[in-house]
Amino acid sequence: MRAGEWQGTMALTEPEAGSSLTDITTMAVPTDEGYYRIKGQKIFISAGDHDGVDNVVHLMLVKIEGAPAGVKGISLFVVPKKRIDDNGNLVPNDVVASGVYHKLGYRGCPIVQLSMGDKDDCRGWLVGEPHNGLKYMFQMMNEARIGVGMGAIAMATAAYYASLDYTKSRTQGRKMGQKDPNLPPVPIIEHADVKRMSLFQRAVIEGALSLVMQCSKYVDFQKVLGGEDKEKYHLLLEILTPIAKSYPSEMGNISISQGLQCLGGSGYCDDYPLEQYYRDCRIHPIHEGTTGIQGMDLLGRKVVVKNGQAFLLFINEIEDTIGAAHKYNELRGFANDLNSTLTTLQDVTQHLITIAQQQGPEIFLADATLYLEFFGIVTIAWQWLLQGVAVQRELDNGAKKADQNFYQGKMFTLRYFFAYELPKTLGLAKRLLDDDRMTVEMRAEYFND
Ligand SMILES: Cc1cc2nc3c(=O)[nH]c(=O)nc-3n(C[C@H](O)[C@H](O)[C@H](O)COP(=O)(O)OP(=O)(O)OC[C@H]3O[C@@H](n4cnc5c(N)ncnc54)[C@H](O)[C@@H]3O)c2cc1C
Structure with a gap:
């Protein structure tokens, strides 16, 4: 693989386990030979099989027989398409591409379904400690x-x-x-x-x-x-x-x-x-x-991790940039706008954390995707302000004439972001602070005619 002659994959997804990897069923049974026997199916594996390389080596999430339920029972295995036999030859390892997906785009890459162990001859090698795979x-x-x-x-x-x-x-x-x-x-x-x-x-x-x-x-x-x-x-x-x-x-x-x-x-x-x-x-x-999973990861884990330490560091980074931007007349208005949006983000976050404590995780995370969107807009506004500081510094230092259009373009784009994108946080904040729980209360059967 290091020589670029074989290819690797990340093989996680299964028919019944996509966003929720807790439910994977691909199984590993230990042997006395230093390897495990693997049996199961993976789907949607990018570049999972093709003839552009001699071998494809899958890094695969698998449960060892008898492992604890849930993510704590998931282990990581190396499962190659071909293994090396005692004579040093590459031989099939009972990993078969049982299907190829026909996709909307991304057609340069074959995405395949893999079946392992149909002939009880698929060997896998454990990576690291058992049950630490995820x-x-x-x-x-x-x-x-x-x-x-x-x-x-x-x-x-x-x-x-x-x-x-x-x-x-x-x-x-x-x-x-x-x-x-x-x-x-x-x-x-x-x-x-x-x-x-x-x-x-x-x-x-x-x-x-x-x-x-x-x-x-x-x-x-x-x-x-x-x-x-x-x-x-x-x-x-x-x-x-x-x-x-x-x-x-x-x-x-x-x-x-x-x-x-x-x-x-x-x-x-x-x-x-x-x-x-x-x-x-x-x-x-x-x-x-998926984006939904990223939203839940951000709000449900990353924002609250270590008593909100990551969130505070994020706020500090942005406040540093706001401080730097205040030194330039051209940026002061943008810096103030970002500062007040940052305050709203903190208010919204505090509101949601209180909900988590009082009303439980379902209501807390119901609009996590909207929270992610809000957070994303603030983050990109920060990045534009950072670029604004760099542009103003260059202009103050007497930027070359040939670069003037570039810097003007940057400043207009910064203006655009603050005028057209940042205000979208107002609507998002209104929704995130609203007590209407409609997406939780709506029932699946109401979607019927
Ligand atoms: C082109 C392509 C390449 C891929 N490559 C790989 C690869 O190389 N290796 C690999 O392992 N996988 C790969 N995948 C699989 C991909 O990672 C999964 O499709 C993805 O993680 C979503 O899983 P799923 O399709 O089972 O959808 P589901 O998990 O069924 O999700 C369907 C919808 O329900 C939402 N949802 C699910 N659970 C929840 C929840 N608890 N709360 C709220 N909303 C939820 C999701 O956000 C999504 O909108 C690939 C997929 C494609 C299409």
Whole structure:
């Protein structure tokens, strides 16, 4: 695998265990030979089997026979498609691709169903200690979640530049108020509504990219620093990972949709790449934990972890940026807006924690996805303010003439985010502070005719 000749997978999902891995049933029976016999099924495994490599090695979540119920009984195994026999030859390991999924997008990658042990000859090797599998898998999953965010940003960025090219060359209509039909039509980027759609895309992708880079910096700090600092960046990563996964994934889809919209009918056709990006990007809010699961992880675990320490560190980081922004006249208004939204976020969080204590987890977490959305908008506003500080510093230092348009563009996009996106938190806060429990009270049978 290190030589890049074999490929690896993360094999978690089963027909009856997707979001809830507690319920996996793939089983491992110990032998005296140093390996376990594996039996079960996995579904939706990315690159689970193909002939581009000689072997595929699955890192698989499995329960050892007799293990305790729930996540505490899950272990991690290496289960290769082919194993090495006593003569050093690669031989089949009774792992069969029993189905291939036909997908909306992401078609460069085969996603397969795997059957292990149909012939009672599938061997697996335990990784680490028994029953600690989910913990080990999360080491990889946290990195993979930031990777999913990065992938979503990459696609949305490609879509943004493709749509920008189009809007600069496609001419249609005239400027508002120009009634003379003899005047030439203008490029559509001249229309305010097209500029709005383009600003939206840039605000999403450059804001989200900034967050993912911030998280990558924290990963490095966590690795190289010691003591309290190590813990600090670990906790910051804990609380920001659900945002780094879900904000680019959800907003990347809307961003690509807006990019496609800029192309009108052409956007819907495969002469342009937007329709493919639109299909490909839809997976991001689903895999590596759906957006709903990220919301519950953020509110139910990360915000309350260690008496809210991660949440406080997050607030401190933003307050530092607000302090830095206050030094620049151009940024003071944005800094004040973010400060008051941050206060609202703290109020909402406190309100929800009180609900958790008084009314239990179902009501507490009913709108966790909306809380995640609120948190995400605040986080990206922070990242835009950080960029604003960097821009103003460069402008004060006499930025080169060739960079002026770039910096002006950055400042307009910052303005856009604070004028169009940040106010969305007002509606979210209203809902999150509301005592109407309708989604809990609504009954499944009421959805019938
Ligand atoms: C293209 C693709 C590639 C994939 N690659 C891999 C891979 O390489 N390895 C792997 O192991 N898996 C992979 N998956 C599987 C993926 O991780 C799962 O599909 C995902 O975790 C969701 O599980 P599920 O499909 O069973 O949906 P479900 O868990 O059934 O969820 C359905 C819906 O119900 C919601 N929901 C579920 N439980 C709750 C709850 N308790 N509270 C509130 N809402 C809830 C979810 O948020 C979701 O909206 C892949 C899937 C796809 C489509």
